[in-house]
Amino acid sequence: MPSGLQFTLAHSDHAAQFGPRLGTLILRRPNGCEITLDTPTLLTSTSRGVVSHLSRDHVRQSSAIRWVHVPFETFLEQSPPVPTLQTGPHPLHRFLGFVPQDHILSTSVRDPDDVRQMPPNGPNYLAANSLRGVRKITPNEWRTYTDKIQPDFVIALTDTPHTPPPFSQKRLTKSIERSSAWLASLLSPVVSAVTPTASTDLTATDLSQAPTNASDIAATKPAVLVHLAGAASHPARSAFAAALLEPLSDIERASIGGLPTLDAGVAGYTIDLAPLRIAISSSPVSPPASSDINPSTNITSSLSALLQTSLTRLPRTKLRLIYGTLGPHDALHLLRDVGTDVLNASWALHAAHVGVSLDFVFPAPTRDTSPTIEGDSAALQPLGRNLYAPQYALDFAGLSTSGNTCECAACAPHMPDTRIVHGSDASEEADAYVRARRAASASADQANDGGDDDSSANLRNPSYTRAYLHHLLHTHEMSAHALLALHNLAVAEAFLQGVRTVLASSGGVDRFANEVARFEAYYAEESLTVGAPREEGEKGGIMAEARAMWAQVELARGKGRLAREKERAVAGGTEAEP
Structure with missing residues (x-):
């Protein structure tokens, strides 16, 4: 772990490998600036480095956006990628407009939430989905790019299959071997100059752009995170964890700067749930007979079992990042059953995209005294409101239920x-x-x-009202989604703040389990992520309703509106609206 990075677990129960975790992440920059995040914390996903619907001013205004993840594949349409041309300190921060004193940036080649089928990876390259088609990126290129853009965290290349599952044992073995080799390539020590070799796939332009001063590179070298490979196979996931901890030979140690194991060079572990869910849904997963993990028939429990298999032997004191949670219920299950420190909240932005204003808190309120979204206080409450719905046309209340304090730019401008x-x-x-x-x-x-x-x-x-947001949504105004994105991210951050408060209280672990049960009994569980696979028998809720109404407004007001109106006018014998 780099000297400027410190992660400590604050929870009293340090012996438990799994279960809720409370910690502190401190990142110290060379100029003395320090960023402190209490964990579990929120990670915000981007597209081409942009948080959906938000401007740079919005991002700086939001206290919920502290850790930002940048998938690098969207910059690969140019060679060399444009961000690598940025000079000066903190190149990626400056290129994308983030503030080094306020924001932590991590980057990976692929978007963790992208589950589109891709051509298979090769032994020496990873297939990435750029704006101009599939691009191949080698371990040498990835290391050169990350040394140039200097993110705070970099995720090593991982051979995750994006072809139709299930995967053969031979394919999983290749995945483990390639992922280990690509991690070793990223961990190799900094050299004073980049010299072309027979195995180097970089162009002359790439080589001229690479840093040549070893001390300059080492001072800003990002912390390395590794994705836990193995797909939906318990033996494969266990084998990859063993490969991380296996003592290296003298030659292998020399190639990665004297580290005794691959695990010694990484600051934490990442798990991408989106491809894992597809692999699980295609073939039922059951733990090995020798495992003490209870078998389960549903996807959530199967995920927990697979993650526990990967983490059983790995040190619990390192960061754990999970991408692809479907909503607060899913996040609580992973916090309770596995234990994680950083969770992305793409579901908050997905909800904002289709006009859903989130409105939930943790711990859940009591039914007797708290106002509810639905009229029946005994019914399961939805996680938010579909502001496209007609009942909000004259609703002049704020976005949050009375009693829930929200300090976002929509509720407290x-x-x-x-x-x-x-x-x-x-x-x-x-x-x-x-x-x-x-x-x-x-x-x-x-x-x-x-x-x-x-x-x-x-x-x-005064707070923006539900009626105002309803009006903006139906008139196809971009500001509606910006306000909803700011609000939903603030709700997600307040949700994790509630988790931290419960864990820090007396009897935190036991109380947390009880509060999770109360949350499940109060709020209706629903996937807030667009296109997420549903459990058998799951019905659509506010998201399904909002998507349908969003599609209607998009059809009436979105791209191609004038052509559609002209067709209707011709068919009806009237003139189209100007």
Whole structure:
């Protein structure tokens, strides 16, 4: 683990290999800046380095976005990839507009949530899905790119099959061998210069771009994370974990900087649930006879069993990242049964994309005293609201249920401390208007609170209402999805804050198990991820309803609207709307 990275488990039960974990991740930059994250924490996914629906100002405004993951395959349409041309410190942060003092960046070649079928990987390359088709990336190229862009965490190349399952034993053996070899390539020590060899697949341009100063590279070398390979096979997953811990020969140790094992060079482990779910659904999985893991018939329990097989022998003090959770219920099951430190919340952004405003808390509220989304307090409550629905057209309440505090930009919009100048607009009238609004807001807050604080917190405006978001959605306004994305990410972060609070309390582990059961009894479980496989017998909920209404609005207001209106007008004998 790099000297600037520190991860410690704070939970009293350090002996348990599995179960809920409470920890602290500290990243210290060379300039003395320090980023501290309490775990379990949230990871935000991106497309080409952009958080869906959000501008850079939105990202900087959101306290929920601290760790950002960047799939690199979307930059491979150019050679060399454009981010590798960025110079100066923190190249990837600067290229994508993230703040090194506030944001942790991780990168992998493939998008962990992308389960589209791909051509098979080769012995010396990984197939990646760029904007201009499939590209092949070699271990040497991946190392050169990551040394150049300097993310905080880099995920080693892993031979995950993206062909139709099930996979043969021969294919799984290849996957384990290739993944181990590619990890060793990434862990090899920094050299003073990049010299072309017979095995190097880089172009002359790539070689000229590579760093040549070993000390400069070593000072900014990212922490390495490894994906736990083995697909849906317990023996294969156990074999890969054993390969990470196997003592290396003298020659092998010399090739990776003297490390005794491959595991000694990694800072943590990652698990991609999306391809694993497909592998499980294609062939039932049962643990080996010697395992103490209980067999299960559903996908969630099968996932937990497979992850436990991979992690049984590995040190529990290293980071665990899980991509591909389907919603808060799925996240709670993994936190309880396996134990993880970082979870992505793509489901929060998927919900925002189809007009769903999330509204849930952990621990779950009591039924007797808390307001509910559904009228029947005894019924299972949905995880949010479909704001496309007509009942919200005149609903002027905020996005959160009364009593649930949310500090996102949609629920607690703030006036800027200074006027935002556009172009040459510098009129005294505009300045006077901003000063008057700020003074009026501060006076109102002082009168209500009895305080004399005149900070920017007093510049808070009323919450955006459900009716306003309903209007924006039906008029196909982009700002609707931006506000919902900010809100849903804040709800997801508050959810994990609730998990941390419960674990830090007296009897945290036992109380956490009880609160998970209460959460399941209060909220209806539903996959919030678009296109996720459903359990047998699972019915559609707010997401299915929202997708249908979103499609109707997209058809009426989206791309190609004028052509469709013209066709209808011709068929009906009337003129199309302008």
